[in-house]
Amino acid sequence: MSNNTIKKVALCGNPNCGKSSLFNHLTGLKQKITNIPGTTIDRKSAVIHIDGTQYQLIDTPGTYSVNPKSKDEEVALDLFKPNHPERPDLIIYVADAHNLKRNLFYFSQLSELNIPIILLLNMVDVSKAAGIDIDTARLEKELGIPVLETNARVGTGLGDIEKAISGTHFTTHYPFTNEDKSDIQLRYERISGLLKKIVHQKSKRQLITERIDPILTHPLWGYLIFLTLLFVIFQSVFWLAEYPMQGIEYAFDNIGQLLMDVLPENWFRSLLVNGIVAGLAGVVVFIPQIAILFFFMGVLEDTGYMARVSFIMDKILRGLGLSGKSIVPLISGVACAIPAIMATRNIENWKDRIITILVTPLMSCSARLPVYTLLISVAIPDVYLMGIFGLKGLVLLAMYVIGTVGSLVSALVFKFIIRQTRLNYFIMELPVYHPPRWKNIGLQVIQKSRSFVTEAGKVILIVSIGLWFLASYGPNPKTASVLEPTETAQLETSYAGQFGKVIEPVIKPLGFNWKIGIALLTSFAAREVFVGTMSTIYSVEDENNLVNIREKMTNERDPVTGKPVYSIAVVLSLMIFYAFAMQCISTLAVVFKETKSLKWPLIQLFYMTGLAYVASFVVYQLLS
Amino acid sequence: MVLTDIQKGDHVVIIGVKPCEIRDKLMEMGCVPGTSVRLSLKAPLGDPIAFDIDGYCLSMRKSEAAQIEVEHFVEDVK
Numbered sequence: 001m002s003n004n005t006i007k008k009v010a011l012c013g014n015p016n017c018g019k020s021s022l023f024n025h026l027t028g029l030k031q032k033i034t035n036i037p038g039t040t041i042d043r044k045s046a047v048i049h050i051d052g053t054q055y056q057l058i059d060t061p062g063t064y065s066v067n068p069k070s071k072d073e074e075v076a077l078d079l080f081k082p083n084h085p086e087r088p089d090l091i092i093y094v095a096d097a098h099n100l101k102r103n104l105f106y107f108s109q110l111s112e113l114n115i116p117i118i119l120l121l122n123m124v125d126v127s128k129a130a131g132i133d134i135d136t137a138r139l140e141k142e143l144g145i146p147v148l149e150t151n152a153r154v155g156t157g158l159g160d161i162e163k164a165i166s167g168t169h170f171t172t173h174y175p176f177t178n179e180d181k182s183d184i185q186l187r188y189e190r191i192s193g194l195l196k197k198i199v200h201q202k203s204k205r206q207l208i209t210e211r212i213d214p215i216l217t218h219p220l221w222g223y224l225i226f227l228t229l230l231f232v233i234f235q236s237v238f239w240l241a242e243y244p245m246q247g248i249e250y251a252f253d254n255i256g257q258l259l260m261d262v263l264p265e266n267w268f269r270s271l272l273v274n275g276i277v278a279g280l281a282g283v284v285v286f287i288p289q290i291a292i293l294f295f296f297m298g299v300l301e302d303t304g305y306m307a308r309v310s311f312i313m314d315k316i317l318r319g320l321g322l323s324g325k326s327i328v329p330l331i332s333g334v335a336c337a338i339p340a341i342m343a344t345r346n347i348e349n350w351k352d353r354i355i356t357i358l359v360t361p362l363m364s365c366s367a368r369l370p371v372y373t374l375l376i377s378v379a380i381p382d383v384y385l386m387g388i389f390g391l392k393g394l395v396l397l398a399m400y401v402i403g404t405v406g407s408l409v410s411a412l413v414f415k416f417i418i419r420q421t422r423l424n425y426f427i428m429e430l431p432v433y434h435p436p437r438w439k440n441i442g443l444q445v446i447q448k449s450r451s452f453v454t455e456a457g458k459v460i461l462i463v464s465i466g467l468w469f470l471a472s473y474g475p476n477p478k479t480a481s482v483l484e485p486t487e488t489a490q491l492e493t494s495y496a497g498q499f500g501k502v503i504e505p506v507i508k509p510l511g512f513n514w515k516i517g518i519a520l521l522t523s524f525a526a527r528e529v530f531v532g533t534m535s536t537i538y539s540v541e542d543e544n545n546l547v548n549i550r551e552k553m554t555n556e557r558d559p560v561t562g563k564p565v566y567s568i569a570v571v572l573s574l575m576i577f578y579a580f581a582m583q584c585i586s587t588l589a590v591v592f593k594e595t596k597s598l599k600w601p602l603i604q605l606f607y608m609t610g611l612a613y614v615a616s617f618v619v620y621q622l623l624s
Numbered sequence: 625m626v627l628t629d630i631q632k633g634d635h636v637v638i639i640g641v642k643p644c645e646i647r648d649k650l651m652e653m654g655c656v657p658g659t660s661v662r663l664s665l666k667a668p669l670g671d672p673i674a675f676d677i678d679g680y681c682l683s684m685r686k687s688e689a690a691q692i693e694v695e696h697f698v699e700d701v702k
Contacts, residue, residue, distance in 0.1 A: 065652040099680040102654040132679075184651040192658075209681075210664075219668035311683050315669040318685075324672075425646050427653055427688060430665075430674055430681040 006047065008056045009165060010079065010088035012110055014103050015062035016304075016431040018122040019094040022152040023059040024439050026161070031059075033447060043076075050166045058088065064102070066109040069423070070348060080113050090165065091117040094152070097127040097134055098432060100199060104191045105184075111145075118164050119147045120157075126432060130207055133200040142194055153437055209304075209432045216308045226309055230331055233296045237289060237335050238366065244288035252281035270472055271465070279464025282526055283457040286586065289366070290339045291449050293332055297343060298441035300328075304431040306346075314426055320408055321415025323349060323426060326356040330407065333363030334400075337587045341594055342448060349424055355414045357594065358604055361587050362407035362580065364400045367527040371578050372399050374531050378553045379571035395575075402579050406611070452590070460525070463585045467525050470495040491537065496521050510577065510613065511570040511620040520583075527583045569623035573616040581612035625696075627675065627689040632663050636694040644691045653682055655692055 013019040023031075027046035034043050044059040061076045068074035079086055091110055095103035100121075111117050121136060140147040146164050150157030215221050256273045263269040300306045306328060314324030322330075325347040332340035340360045347353040376392050383391045474494040491497055500517030507517055515537050523530040531549070538552040556565040582588065588601040595601070630636050638659045641647045654677045655661075664681055665674040674683040 067648065067652070069649065101678055102680060105652060105654070130679075184648065185656050188651075188654070188656040189658075213665055213674075213681075217665050217667060217674075222668060307683075311665075311672060311674065312667050314685070315667060315671045423645055423649070425649060425685070425688060426672055427646065427649055427682065427684045429653075430683050432681075 006054050006056045007090065008058060008086065008088045009090045009092060010058045010060050011092050011094065012060050012106070013062060013094035014064055014096065014106060016429060017062065017094045017096045017103060018152040019062055020059065021437050021440055022094055022120070022122070022150065022161075023057065024443055025152060025155045025158055027057060029443070029446075031443075031447075033451070050162045053166060055165060058086070063106065065106055070350065080110070080115070082114075088115055091115050092120060092161070092165070093117055094120045094122050094150075097121040097124045097149075098130055098132065100127075100134070101188070101191055101195055104195075105187060108187055108191060117145055118161075119143065119145060120161065121147065121149050122152050124149045125151055126207075126434070131201060135198040135200070139194075139198045142197065153434065207432060212433060213308065213430070216305070217312050222308075222312050226312070229300070233293075234335060237292050237296070240292050241288040245285055248285050248288070249281065252277055252284070267472075271468060274472065275465040275468030276461070278468070279461040279525075282464055282586070283453060283460050286336065286338060287449050287453065289336045290342075290452055291445050293335050293339045294343075294445045294448050295441060297328060297332065297339075298444050299436045301346070302436045302441055304433045307428060307430050310428065311430065318426075320411045321352075321355050321418075322411050323347060323352040326352060329356050329360050330363060333360040333365060333407075336365050336367070337361040337363070337584065338452065338590050339448070341587065341590050342452070344594065351418055351420050351424065354418060354595070354600065355411050357591055357600065358414055358607070359407040359411045361582060361584065361604065361608065362403050362410060364403035364579065365527075365584075367584065368399070368403075368578055370528045371523075371530045372396055372575060374534070374549065374553075375566075375571045375575050377550050378566050379568050399575060399579055402576070406580055410607070410611070458589075460586050460589055464525055467496075467522060470499065471522060474498060491518065509620065510616040511567075511573045511624060512577075513565065516574065520577075520581075523583050525585055527578060530578070530583075567624070569620050572623060573620035576619050577612045577616040579612070580608055580615055582608035625694055627661065627692040627694055628673070628686055630661075630663050630694065634663060635697040636661050637697050638692060638694050640693045642691045642693065646688060646691065650684075650688065650692065654678060654680070655682075660697060661694060 011019055011023050023044065023046075027048060030046040030048070031044050032046060034045070046057050048055055048057050058079075060079065061073065063069075063073060063077075066077055066080070068077055078084055079088070081087065091113075093107045093110060095107060107117075107119065119139075121134060121139075124134070127134065136147055136149055146167075148157060148160050148164055150161065216225060256277045259269065259273050259277065263272070297306075300309070309327055310324030312324075313327040317323060317326050326344075328346070329340040329344045332343055337360050340363075341357050344353050344356050344360075347356060373396075376395055380392050380395050385391060385394070471491060471494050474490075475498060496518050497514075499521050500514035503517045503520075504512075504514040507520070512520070515534075518537060519530045519533040522533045534553065535549050538549055538556075553566050554564065557563065558565055582605045588605060591601040591604060592598060625636070627636075627638075638655055638657055638661060640657055641650050641655055659678045661678075662676040663673065664676045665683075667673070667683075671686040672683050673686060673689055674681050675689070
């Protein structure tokens with residue numbers, strides 16, 4: 001490999017310094033994301049060409065100091081160790097010109113690593129607007145290294161950066177040398193001394209940020225604006241995602257149909273259509289929601305608003321073992337737990353993050369909606385309370401409340417179970433507001449969607465094929481010759497059907513029969529599969545025909561007692577079960593990917609299913 | 625006096641951070657002796673609090689702000 005000869009250039013800086021924008025401007029879609037083994041940190045890098053020479057540009061995580069504050073940060077900072085194979089040949093340090101003092105702290109530490117360094121003063125426009133005047137030429141002279149002015153948001157100064165990279169002779173110069181490297185105060189004193197010479201505060205002008213913040217963190221307006229924004233975002237997510245999701249389902253249905261028509265009837269066709277195509281559809285169908293939710297979250301994050309939301313929510317969530325930063329994943333969980341769990345990366349504190357991951361899937365996600373809709377229509381009478389509030393709607397609302405309460409109470413329980421291994425603090429910068437950087441947001445949406453498809457997708461596909469096998473084959477050799485799992489009788493004799501019968505004694509106290517048992521197994525792939533399985537069991541031709549399944553389920557009688565099988569007690573018990581049970585392999589796959597351990601998805605699977613069992617048991621026994 | 629004692633409009637200077645687990649973190653974020661601080665925002669329930677630390681906005685919990693010792697800014701200190 002010629003990799004050893006390519007000069008490695010690391011992009012470093014504090015969070016919110018505009019480093020990622022700059023990286024995106026310099027590299028675009030050429031970026032490669034690799035995971036640092038043993039961590040949840042992704043390292044972005046790209047090979048760029050300047051005057052015919054190749055350079056590998058590495059984006060490092062934004063941090064305030066070389067002293068690691070978490071295990072992940074520790075590994076990320078290993079990059080700078082003297083014999084690390086990826087040790088950069090040049091550091092480009094991006095500093096927010098508006099806040100030079102704190103930004104130069106990490107710079108001063110990095111400049112002592114025997115690695116050549118270039119300083120970029122970013123967002124000079126913001127600092128000028130705030131009345132701060134920086135003498136860049138003087139700074140360059142004082143430090144003895146190249147100092148450039150850029151505006152990464154709009155992409156000015158990029159040519160200068162490329163020139164500086166190719167023009168740097170990769171010789172070392174150390175603008176700061178401390179006798180005692182660990183003395184934070186001494187370091188800051190030196191920086192202050194330097195800044196006195198080069199920074200001139202002309203007039204203290206109030207930034208827009210200082211005018212907006214009192215409104216956005218106001219005890220009334222702050223929460224009201226936040227709730228309104230959420231309402232608008234979720235409405236748009238459901239509304240916007242609906243069409244592409246229907247399109248994806250339609251496309252996969254057609255592909256399946258096409259394969260059914262062309263291929264001869266055998267096990268391979270069944271595997272292809274009911275295992276692989278159905279499994280792929282189950283992965284791809286999530287993409288619109290993931291992409292749209294990440295787009296909106298990206299805008300809120302990028303403008304700086306999200307930090308304010310964490311600020312006003314911290315006190316409320318802290319008592320529950322969460323932090324202000326948990327609010328975004330929790331709320332995203334109402335749409336889909338997958339992007340929600342991916343969004344927990346913003347929580348630096350390990351314990352807060354794990355608890356958030358564990359409880360987020362209890363929030364009522366959109367996949368529960370078809371299950372609730374079917375069950376409510378089967379058993380809840382069409383009556384109105386006080387003439388206006390439909391009982392069906394109220395029950396649905398109650399399911400959302402139950403999910404939220406369940407999630408918050410579970411967080412409280414985990415708070416006492418999980419040990420704090422690292423410092424717990426909430427010391428967070430409130431960045432200056434700026435307009436969204438569409439390119440950053442767009443790239444992030446693409447990268448997150450791609451990582452979901454490639455990583456979680458694998459697990460989902462494998463489990464889908466496993467479920468196909470269980471639903472298609474049975475212990476009785478006669479069934480193995482019947483190859484269409486859509487046949488009711490066939491499903492009954494399959495392994496899945498056997499499973500339903502085997503677990504019947506276990507789920508009997510919850511009011512469930514073996515048919516529901518099959519649906520519990522198959523909907524383990526995704527909750528909404530419940531509706532499809534019920535249609536298959538009750539031989540409904542078109543699974544979208546809710547009325548038909550509803551009629552068959554409503555009319556189903558117990559052969560012994562003659563009473564309706566789907567009584568209010570059974571239906572409520574089943575709804576509670578779906579509210580709490582971890583019936584989603586995609587979520588488990590994402591948790592596995594995000595925590596890099598089997599432990600957490602397993603804990604999640606058992607605690608949620610256990611909770612579901614107990615809650616359903618109580619509901620059924622009380623009502624029947 | 626510690627940072628939680630200051631009111632909106634007060635102008636104070638940090639004199640030190642008490643020995644605690646988050647001392648280094650606070651200092652790295654710029655809470656070093658001699659730094660001028662103003663109260664910027666209080667979250668609706670009075671906690672966390674955001675301060676203007678020498679030109680940038682840093683939020684922290686009340687318990688964390690209580691570790692930072694300050695005194696009133698006197699104009700002719702330099």
